[in-house]
Amino acid sequence: MRRLLGLALLILWEVLPRAGFIPSLFLPPLTETLRALVAGGGEYLRHLLLSLYAIGLSMLAACGIGIGAGLLIGSIAPVRRVVQPLASGLYAVPLVILYPLFTAWFGIGPQSKIVFASIYGLLPCFLGTVAGVQTIDRQYVTVARSMKASRWQMVSRVLLPAAIPTVLSAFRVGGALVIVGIVVAEMLTSTEGIGYLITRYRTLLESPRVSAGILVVVALVVAFDSLVRLLERRTRHWRLSTRSA
Amino acid sequence: MTSLAILEKETALKPTGAAGQTAPATGSVQVRDLEHTYDASGRTTKALEGIQLDIAPGRFVVIVGPSGCGKSSLLMMMTGLLRPSSGTILCGGRPMTEPDPDVVGVVFQEASLYPWLTAQDNVEFPLSLRRMPKAERAKRARDRLALVGLNGFEDRYPHELSGGMKQRVSIARGLVQDPPILMLDEPFAALDEQTRISMGDELLRIWERTGKTVIFVTHSLTEAAYLADEIIVMSARPGRIIDRIEVDLPRPRTYEMMSTPRFAELRERIWSQIRTQVVE
Numbered sequence: 001m002r003r004l005l006g007l008a009l010l011i012l013w014e015v016l017p018r019a020g021f022i023p024s025l026f027l028p029p030l031t032e033t034l035r036a037l038v039a040g041g042g043e044y045l046r047h048l049l050l051s052l053y054a055i056g057l058s059m060l061a062a063c064g065i066g067i068g069a070g071l072l073i074g075s076i077a078p079v080r081r082v083v084q085p086l087a088s089g090l091y092a093v094p095l096v097i098l099y100p101l102f103t104a105w106f107g108i109g110p111q112s113k114i115v116f117a118s119i120y121g122l123l124p125c126f127l128g129t130v131a132g133v134q135t136i137d138r139q140y141v142t143v144a145r146s147m148k149a150s151r152w153q154m155v156s157r158v159l160l161p162a163a164i165p166t167v168l169s170a171f172r173v174g175g176a177l178v179i180v181g182i183v184v185a186e187m188l189t190s191t192e193g194i195g196y197l198i199t200r201y202r203t204l205l206e207s208p209r210v211s212a213g214i215l216v217v218v219a220l221v222v223a224f225d226s227l228v229r230l231l232e233r234r235t236r237h238w239r240l241s242t243r244s245a
Numbered sequence: 246m247t248s249l250a251i252l253e254k255e256t257a258l259k260p261t262g263a264a265g266q267t268a269p270a271t272g273s274v275q276v277r278d279l280e281h282t283y284d285a286s287g288r289t290t291k292a293l294e295g296i297q298l299d300i301a302p303g304r305f306v307v308i309v310g311p312s313g314c315g316k317s318s319l320l321m322m323m324t325g326l327l328r329p330s331s332g333t334i335l336c337g338g339r340p341m342t343e344p345d346p347d348v349v350g351v352v353f354q355e356a357s358l359y360p361w362l363t364a365q366d367n368v369e370f371p372l373s374l375r376r377m378p379k380a381e382r383a384k385r386a387r388d389r390l391a392l393v394g395l396n397g398f399e400d401r402y403p404h405e406l407s408g409g410m411k412q413r414v415s416i417a418r419g420l421v422q423d424p425p426i427l428m429l430d431e432p433f434a435a436l437d438e439q440t441r442i443s444m445g446d447e448l449l450r451i452w453e454r455t456g457k458t459v460i461f462v463t464h465s466l467t468e469a470a471y472l473a474d475e476i477i478v479m480s481a482r483p484g485r486i487i488d489r490i491e492v493d494l495p496r497p498r499t500y501e502m503m504s505t506p507r508f509a510e511l512r513e514r515i516w517s518q519i520r521t522q523v524v525e
């Protein structure tokens with residue numbers, strides 16, 4: 001059913017502009033888009049790799065710091081009570097409006113977008129992990145205490161694995177936002193990357209090349225989503241188990 | 246059974262002894278003048294009062310009492326997981342101000358296995374916290390799983406095991422550091438009747454083979470009479486010990502004993518004590 005729907009959309013993408021229902025300047029037909037993609041393949045690949053590099057670094061920072069701090073702060077109740085509402089409030093602020101400041105501080109090179117996307121993805125990672133730590137079965141902690149686990153063992157051997165399902169969903173949201181953050185930042189002010197490419201061709205009114213770029217970004221997001229799904233499948237033991245005997 | 250027989254079992258089954266340990270702890274338990282009060286919603290509640298308890302090594306002791314009498318709290322204090330307001334607890338001669346898995350193994354009501362670990366890894370877990378070499382702890386865990394009758398299930402995850410099997414893994418985990426004392430907090434409460442009875446038999450078998458001191462909390466009078474050497478009956482809150490009943494049913498216990506007059510008498514005696522405490 002889902003495949004059928006996808007196929008229908010692809011056919012419409014081809015047919016509607018060809019039949020003249022939509023001007024091909026607004027939506028170039030699928031085949032033309034693909035042709036543009038193949039013709040400019042090297043250029044797309046180069047910019048995609050540059051974007052991927054930035055995305056990789058930002059994800060590492062966003063998810064590493066977000067999940068790490070989330071585990072730590074989430075497990076210390078007094079600190080959590082102060083930090084959690086603050087972070088939630090901050091999350092509601094559309095950070096894009098701060099991007100001009102970032103470029104002022106870090107220049108228009110890759111640093112700006114990496115810092116921006118890191119912060120953009122960090123908050124949902126952090127908030128998701130904090131919430132995840134809260135839902136951990138208290139019994140897991142009691143059991144570990146009965147085995148005389150140290151504070152560090154409690155975090156690394158009990159809290160972290162127990163939080164993995166929620167951390168993964170936090171990663172899904174945070175990681176997606178990192179991708180959005182990088183692409184948007186590239187579209188705003190940048191000299192390279194897939195977002196930059198889309199914007200440049202848009203100003204040149206080269207619609208097929210624009211939609212080819214969009215296609216690449218969509219593929220990127222789909223690939224990320226499949227990766228998260230794969231990780232979720234590998235941790236299904238967590239979710240399948242119910243605590244009661 | 247004579248105390249000599251118990252001693253023999255203790256020494257026979259004690260393995261070479263945990264490395265770097267000083268004198269190994271014995272299976273005795275002493276509780277002196279234990280009191281516990283706690284504050285909830287601005288009111289101070291007395292939960293336990295004047296608890297005195299002496300348990301000799303190798304005994305199977307069951308604690309029963311009306312719900313809310315603090316029997317589980319008392320057990321948690323003996324494991325070192327909960328601090329009493331006052332009084333002292335010695336397990337194997339050591340004060341239980343914090344949990345000590347070398348002295349007391351704990352089995353909780355809900356199997357509370359880690360769902361991300363296999364049966365084998367769950368049993369190895371306490372040893373891995375002590376940084377025991379992989380080969381040695383794998384062997385120990387396999388031995389314990391065999392002891393509870395779970396050979397062949399090492400690689401199963403908790404969600405692939407039945408309730409009774411999970412509790413067996415839990416018991417294996419509680420015994421993996423070879424503590425002289427095993428404490429169980431309503432371990433079979435969540436199981437169905439048949440599983441419950443066979444798990445009782447299983448626990449008796451393990452106890453007889455290892456010679457551990459077992460302290461077992463339950464609200465089932467049948468379970469108490471069937472398993473125990475001695476039953477400790479507690480009052481309603483504030484929990485006090487109101488009776489200690491020696492169970493003189495012969496060992497090994499069998500299912501048929503449950504329908505004997507002596508068993509009925511025993512149940513009656515416990516019930517008559519608890520009945521006065523139950524306020525509807």
